[in-house]
Amino acid sequence: QVQLQESGPGLVKPSETLTLTCTVSGGSISDSAYYWDWIRQPPGKGLEWIGSGYYTGNTYSNPSLKSRVSISVDLSKDQFSLKVMSVTAADTAMYFCARRSRDGYNHFDFWGQGTLVTVSS
Amino acid sequence: DIQLTQSPSSLSAFVGGRVSITCRASQSIANFVNWYQHKPGKAPKLLIYTASVLQSGVPSRFSGSGSGTDFTLSISSLQPDDFATYYCQQSQSIPFTFGPGTRVDTK
Numbered sequence: 001q002v003q004l005q006e007s008g009p010g011l012v013k014p015s016e017t018l019t020l021t022c023t024v025s026g027g028s029i030s031d032s033a034y035y036w037d038w039i040r041q042p043p044g045k046g047l048e049w050i051g052s053g054y055y056t057g058n059t060y061s062n063p064s065l066k067s068r069v070s071i072s073v074d075l076s077k078d079q080f081s082l083k084v085m086s087v088t089a090a091d092t093a094m095y096f097c098a099r100r101s102r103d104g105y106n107h108f109d110f111w112g113q114g115t116l117v118t119v120s121s
Numbered sequence: 122d123i124q125l126t127q128s129p130s131s132l133s134a135f136v137g138g139r140v141s142i143t144c145r146a147s148q149s150i151a152n153f154v155n156w157y158q159h160k161p162g163k164a165p166k167l168l169i170y171t172a173s174v175l176q177s178g179v180p181s182r183f184s185g186s187g188s189g190t191d192f193t194l195s196i197s198s199l200q201p202d203d204f205a206t207y208y209c210q211q212s213q214s215i216p217f218t219f220g221p222g223t224r225v226d227t228k
Contacts, residue, residue: 004164047208047219062216096165106212107155107170113163 002027004097004112011118012091018084018117022097027110029078030055035100036073036080037108040093048093052100053080087119123147123211127220133228140196142223144187144209153213154192156185159222160205168207169194199225 008020022036029036038050051061053071061069070083084091094116098108124147134140144154152172159165167176169185172192182197196203204227209220 046221047210049215049217049219060215064216098165101170105153105155105171106217107167108157108165108210109167109170109176111164111166 002099002110004099004110006095006097006112006115008095008115008117010116011120012087013121014088014119015086018082018087018091018119020082020095020097020115020117022080022082022112024078024080024099027078027099029073029080030075033102035060035102036071037098037100038071038082039096039098039108039111041096041114042090042093045093050082050084050095089119091117092119093117122216123150123214123218125209125211125218125220127207127209127223129223130221131224131226133226134199135228136199136201138199138228140199140203140225142194142207142209142225144192144194144220146190146192146211149189150211150213152188153211154185154187155210155212156183156194157208157210158203158205159208165208170212196225201227 003025005023012018035052037052053073059071068085073080094114096114098111126145128143154172156169157165173185184195206222206224
């Protein structure tokens with residue numbers, strides 16, 4: 001059974017960089033059949049897709065966040081990471097990592113439990 | 122971006138009852154819709170993908186239908202474990218987007 005676990009600081013100051021890591025177990029991040037994605041949910045709001053990483057290093061981001069987001073993969077550790085730069089209170093959210101199928105149907109078949117990140121001074 | 126709406130935003134139902142949730146897309150997305158169940162503090166769970174395919178391990182009381190712009194998630198006989206929030210997601214094009222969710226609670 002594939003499991004994903006997010007980790008990182010729960011509090012980030014405005015204008016700083018938010019950095020989160022997702023550790024994958026029960027599967028390999030080098031599996032060519034999957035992308036590795038980040039999704040967030042601000043308090044009381046809906047889910048927002050942030051972006052994807054692939055084992056080749058290719059990444060894809062939501063245009064609404066593209067200039068501030070960086071996603072990377074670490075094949076040796078079966079981890080992938082998210083950086084969001086110049087954060088504001090609007091980046092306060094529950095952040096989820098998820099595995100997405102590469103079969104053309106793009107469904108998220110495994111998710112982490114999420115980690116709450118608060119942006120505040 | 123493709124916008125998704127869901128109705129109702131919340132509903133109350135009895136155990137054993139039948140529940141239907143509708144998801145509508147702002148443009149045709151063929152069958153590129155997935156459904157998820159989410160409980161507080163837990164990882165969201167994939168229920169249905171490509172509109173009607175039941176994810177492995179998901180009980181058969183869950184079903185999905187629809188194509189184009191209108192989609193439905195149905196639960197044939199609601200169980201205590203099914204009280205949760207349900208989201209649709211379009212997977213036709215980036216950026217992937219989600220519906221606002223439908224909260225199902227006990228009557």
